[in-house]
Amino acid sequence: MASEIKQGTLELVNHLPILQVITPMLIAPILVVLNNKTLSWLLSFVGALACLFISILLIQAVSDGSILTYYLGGWVPPIGIEYRIDAVSAILLFLISIISAIVLIFSYSSLHAEIPEEKHTLFYSCFLLCLTGLLGVVATADIFNVFVFLEISSLSTYVLVAQGAFLDRRALSASFNYLIMGTIGATFFVIGIGYIYMATGSLNMMDIAERVNQFGDNRTIQAGFAFIVVGMGLKLAMVPLHVWLPNAYTFAPTVVTCFLAATATKVALYVLIRFVFSVFNYEDIFVNELFFLLLMPLAVIAMIAASVIAIFKQNLKKLLAYSSLAQIGYMLLGLSLMSQKGLASSLVHMVNHGFTKAALFMSLGAFMLNTKNVYIKSLSGLGKSMPFTSAAFVIGGLSLIGVPGTAGFISKWLLLEAALETGYWLVAILIIASSLFAVIYVWKIIEVLYFSESSESYNEVSVLTLMPIWILALFCIFLGINTSLTVDVAIMATEILFK
Amino acid sequence: MDSNLNFIFGHLPYWLFIILMLSGLFIVVSRGNLIKKIVGLNIFQTSVFMFYISIGKMKGGTAPILLDKSANNAAVIYSNPLPHVLILTAIVVGIATTALGLALIIKIREEYDTVEEDDIQKMDQNDLKKYNKKNVMET
Numbered sequence: 001m002a003s004e005i006k007q008g009t010l011e012l013v014n015h016l017p018i019l020q021v022i023t024p025m026l027i028a029p030i031l032v033v034l035n036n037k038t039l040s041w042l043l044s045f046v047g048a049l050a051c052l053f054i055s056i057l058l059i060q061a062v063s064d065g066s067i068l069t070y071y072l073g074g075w076v077p078p079i080g081i082e083y084r085i086d087a088v089s090a091i092l093l094f095l096i097s098i099i100s101a102i103v104l105i106f107s108y109s110s111l112h113a114e115i116p117e118e119k120h121t122l123f124y125s126c127f128l129l130c131l132t133g134l135l136g137v138v139a140t141a142d143i144f145n146v147f148v149f150l151e152i153s154s155l156s157t158y159v160l161v162a163q164g165a166f167l168d169r170r171a172l173s174a175s176f177n178y179l180i181m182g183t184i185g186a187t188f189f190v191i192g193i194g195y196i197y198m199a200t201g202s203l204n205m206m207d208i209a210e211r212v213n214q215f216g217d218n219r220t221i222q223a224g225f226a227f228i229v230v231g232m233g234l235k236l237a238m239v240p241l242h243v244w245l246p247n248a249y250t251f252a253p254t255v256v257t258c259f260l261a262a263t264a265t266k267v268a269l270y271v272l273i274r275f276v277f278s279v280f281n282y283e284d285i286f287v288n289e290l291f292f293l294l295l296m297p298l299a300v301i302a303m304i305a306a307s308v309i310a311i312f313k314q315n316l317k318k319l320l321a322y323s324s325l326a327q328i329g330y331m332l333l334g335l336s337l338m339s340q341k342g343l344a345s346s347l348v349h350m351v352n353h354g355f356t357k358a359a360l361f362m363s364l365g366a367f368m369l370n371t372k373n374v375y376i377k378s379l380s381g382l383g384k385s386m387p388f389t390s391a392a393f394v395i396g397g398l399s400l401i402g403v404p405g406t407a408g409f410i411s412k413w414l415l416l417e418a419a420l421e422t423g424y425w426l427v428a429i430l431i432i433a434s435s436l437f438a439v440i441y442v443w444k445i446i447e448v449l450y451f452s453e454s455s456e457s458y459n460e461v462s463v464l465t466l467m468p469i470w471i472l473a474l475f476c477i478f479l480g481i482n483t484s485l486t487v488d489v490a491i492m493a494t495e496i497l498f499k
Numbered sequence: 500m501d502s503n504l505n506f507i508f509g510h511l512p513y514w515l516f517i518i519l520m521l522s523g524l525f526i527v528v529s530r531g532n533l534i535k536k537i538v539g540l541n542i543f544q545t546s547v548f549m550f551y552i553s554i555g556k557m558k559g560g561t562a563p564i565l566l567d568k569s570a571n572n573a574a575v576i577y578s579n580p581l582p583h584v585l586i587l588t589a590i591v592v593g594i595a596t597t598a599l600g601l602a603l604i605i606k607i608r609e610e611y612d613t614v615e616e617d618d619i620q621k622m623d624q625n626d627l628k629k630y631n632k633k634n635v636m637e638t
Contacts, residue, residue: 144585151592158599162606169610170626173619176603180527183540183596190547190589191520197582198554 013061017070017083020054020093021136023047028128037120041108044124048101051135055093062090065492069141077141078204084141087493091347091486092138092270095354099262100131103358105468107255109461110365114253115163123163127259130156134267141205143193143279146271147186150235154182157264161252171251174244181244185234188227195224196279205278213281222286228275229290236268238295238332239302242325249321254365257317261324261361262354269331269350273343276335277497288338296336300430302329307437311444316374319441320360323400326434327353330415333427337418340494345414347490352399352407352479359396359472363389366465370458376445381454388466390449392473397442399476402435407479410487512553519546531616533607537600544593548586555582 027047031040061068062085070083085093104127115123133153137146158179164171197203199220200211212221230241237245245265249257276282276291306325313319327349334346364374366389371378383390399406402413412435419428460466479486507514523546526539555578563577604614611619 144588148588148592151596155592155595155599158603162603165606165610170623172603172607172610173616173623176533176600176607179596179600179603180536180540184524184527184543186592187544187547191550194547194551194554194582197585203581 013057013068014070016054016058016061017068017085017139018072020051020058020097021083021132021139023050023054024128024135025132028125028132031121031125031128035121037117037124040121040124041104044128045101045104047128048097048104048131051097051131052094052101055090055097058085059090059094059489061085062087063489063492065496067496078202078207081140081142081145082204082206083139084205085139086496087489088270088273088347088497089138091351091489091493092267093135095266095351096131096134096138096263099259099354099358100127102468102471103255103259103262103362105471106258106362106365106465109465110254110369113369114255115166119163123160126156126159127255129153130160130259134263137267138270141278142203143196143205143208143275144203146274147190147193150189150268150271151186153264153267154186154235157256157260158182160256161248161260163256164251164253167253168251170247174247174251178244178248181234181241185231185241187231188234189231192224192227192231195220195227199224205274208279209281212279217286221280225275225280225287226290229272229295232268232272232275236265236272236332237325237328239298239305239325239329242302242306245325246318246321249324250315250317254361254368258358258361258365261320262358265324265328266331266350266354269328269335269346273335273346273497277343282338282498291336291338295332296427299329299332299336300427302326303333303434304430304437307434307441311437311441313441314376316364316376316379316445317361319376319445320357320364323438323441324353324357326438327357327400329434330412330431333431334415334418337422337424339418339422340491340498341414341418341421343494343497344487344490345411345418347493348414348486349411351486351490352411352476355472355475355479356396356399356406356408359392359469359476360400362469362472363393363396366461366469367393369461369465376448379445380448380452382458383450385454385458386460388460389469392466392469393449394446395473395476397446399480401438401442405477405480407476407486409480410483414487512549512556516546516550516553519543519549533604533614533616534601536616537597537604540600541593541597544589544596548590548593551582551586551589555579 024047027043031043034040058068068085071077072081072083111120111123130153133149133156136149137153140146140149158175161178162172162175196208199215199218200208202208202211215221234241249261252260276287280287303326306322306329310319310322313322331346331349334342334349367379367382367386368374399408402408412431416428416431419431519542523539523543527536527543530536530539557576557578560576560578563580608614611622613619
C-alpha cells in the first residue's frame with residue numbers, strides 16, 4: 001500500500017478527512033442562530049457544495065490506492081480516534097455530498113409546498129446534521145464512533161421524516177416506527193461492539209482486524225458479528241427487518257425521501273461491508289456461512305418479493321419505496337457472493353441506484369408540486385403538460401430497469417457476471433426475473449404518463465426545479481456510458497478490501 | 500452442581516443483562532401503547548449500559564485515578580475506564596432518542612387523540628378508504 005501518513009502538518013490534504021465531516025456540523029448551529037430561511041438555504045447549499053468539493057479532492061488523493069488518515073486531537077490510534085479514507089469510503093463520501101447538494105437545489109422550490117415556512121431554518125439544520133452523521137459514519141475508522149455518527153444521522157432523520165406531518169399525519173407514526181426500529185438496530189449494533197471490545201480490547205478497526213486474526217474461532221467475536229449484522233440489517237432494511245422503510249419513504253417530504261433513498265441505506269450497507277472486510281476476516285468460515293445461508297436467500301427474497309409488491313401499489317412513493325427494497329436486495333446479493341466482482345457490483349450499484357432513485361423520487365416530487373398527490377391516476381396525461389419532468393422520470397425508470405446505456409445496466413450486468421462467475425445460475429435467473437418485474441411497474445407509470453387522457457392541464461415546473469432533476473437524469477445516462485468514475489474506482493476499492 | 504452455581508453467580512451481571520435486554524425487547528414488540536414502547540426501549544438500552552460497565556470491572560480493582568505520579572503504578576489493579584466513557588456517550592444518545600420519541604408521541608396525540616397503536620392504525624385505514632375514493636392526499 002502506498003499510504004503516506006504525514007500527521008501534524010498544515011498541508012490541506014491532511015486535514016480533508018476531518019473537514020469533510022465538520023463542515024456541515026459547524027454550519028448547522030449557525031443556521032439556528034441566524035434564523036432566516038433564505039439565508040439558511042443558501043448557507044446549507046454552500047456547505048453541501050464545500051462537502052462536494054472536499055470529497056472530489058479526497059477521491060483524487062486516494063485514487064492511486066493510497067490511504068489518507070487523520071488522528072483526532074493528535075492522539076495516535078489505537079488510543080485515539082482515527083479517520084481513515086480509502087477508495088471505498090471516498091466513493092460513498094462523493095455520493096452523499098453530491099446527492100445532498102443536488103437535493104438542496106430542489107428543496108428551494110419544493111419545501112414551500114410541503115413544510116410550513118417557520119420550520120424551514122430548523123429543517124435545514126437538521127438536514128445538515130443528518131449529512132454530518134452520514135459522512136462521519138463513512139469517514140471514521142473507530143467502531144464506537146460509527147455508532148455515534150449513525151445515531152446523529154438517524155435521530156435527525158426521524159425528525160426530518162416527521163416533518164411530512166404537515167401534509168399527512170401518517171408521517172408521525174411512520175417516523176415513530178422508524179425511531180423504534182432504528183433504535184433497536186443501533187442498540188444491537190452497540191451490543192455487537194461491546195462483544196468485540198470484550199474479546200479484543202480495542203475499538204480501532206485496523207487494530208481489531210489484527211487481533212481477530214490471532215483468535216481464530218471465538219464464540220464472543222462471532223456473537224458480536226451476528227449482533228452487528230442484525231443491527232445493520234435493521235438500518236439498511238434487509239428484508240424481514242424492512243417494515244419501517246415503505247412508510248417512512250412515503251410520508252416524508254420529497255426532499256427527505258430523495259436524500260434518504262439515495263444515501264441512508266447505502267451508508268448502513270457500507271458499515272456492513274467495512275465490518276466484513278476491514279474488521280473481521282472475510283475468509284472466516286463463520287462469516288462466509290452467515291452470508292451464504294442467511295443473507296443471500298434474504299437478498300433474493302427481497303429482489304423478487306419487493307418487486308412483486310411494488311407492481312400492485314397505487315401510491316407511487318410507496319411503489320418506489322418497495323422498489324428500493326428490491327434494489328437493496330441486489331446490493332446485498334453482490335456482497336454475499338463474497339467475490340471481488342460481486343463486491344464491485346455492490347459498490348457500483350450503490351452509486352448508480354443512488355442517482356437513479358433520487359432522480360425518480362425528485363421527478364415524482366415535481367409532479368406532486370402540481371397534482372398535490374402521488375397516486376398513479378392523478379398523473380394521467382402529464383407527459384404532454386410536463387414534458388421535461390416526465391422525460392427525466394422515464395430516464396430514471398429505464399435506469400431502474402437496467403436498460404443498456406443507463407447507469408442501472410452497468411451494475412446489473414456486473415452483478416450477473418459475478419453470479420455466473422461464482423456458479424449461481426439460479427440466482428442469475430432470479431436477477432433477470434426481478435428486472436422484468438421492474439419493467440412492469442415502470443411501464444405501468446409510463447403508460448399513465450403518456451398514453452392516457454388528462455383531466456386537468458398543468459404547467460411545467462420552474463427551471464430551478466427542473467435543473468436538479470435533469471442533473472440526476474443526466475448522471476443516470478453519463479454513468480451508463482462512462483464507467484471510469486464508478487467501475488474503475490470500485491474495482492480498485494475491492495482490491496484494497498480483498499488484500 | 501457447585502461449578503454450575505459458580506457459573507451462574509460468577510456471571511450475575513451478564514444474566515441480569517440478558518433478562519433486562521429480553522424483557523425490554525419484549526415490551527417494545529408486544530405493547531401497543533406508544534409510551535410503553537418507549538419505556539421498553541429504555542429498559543433495552545439500559546441493559547446494554549449495564550453490560551458495558553460489567554465488562555470494565557476487574558476483581559479487586561480500584562478507580563483508575565493516578566494518586567502518586569512519581570511512584571510506579573504498574574502493580575495497581577484498576578477497572579477499565581473506557582467502557583464507562585463509551586456508555587456515557589450511549590446514555591446521551593439514549594436520552595436524545597427518548598426525548599424525540601416522547602415529542603413524537605405528543606404530536607401523535609394532538610393529531611389522533613390517542614396513543615394506542617391499534618386505534619391509530621384503524622384511523623389510518625379509515626383515512627385511506629376515504630381519500631382513495633377522492634384520490635387526493637390530505638392537503
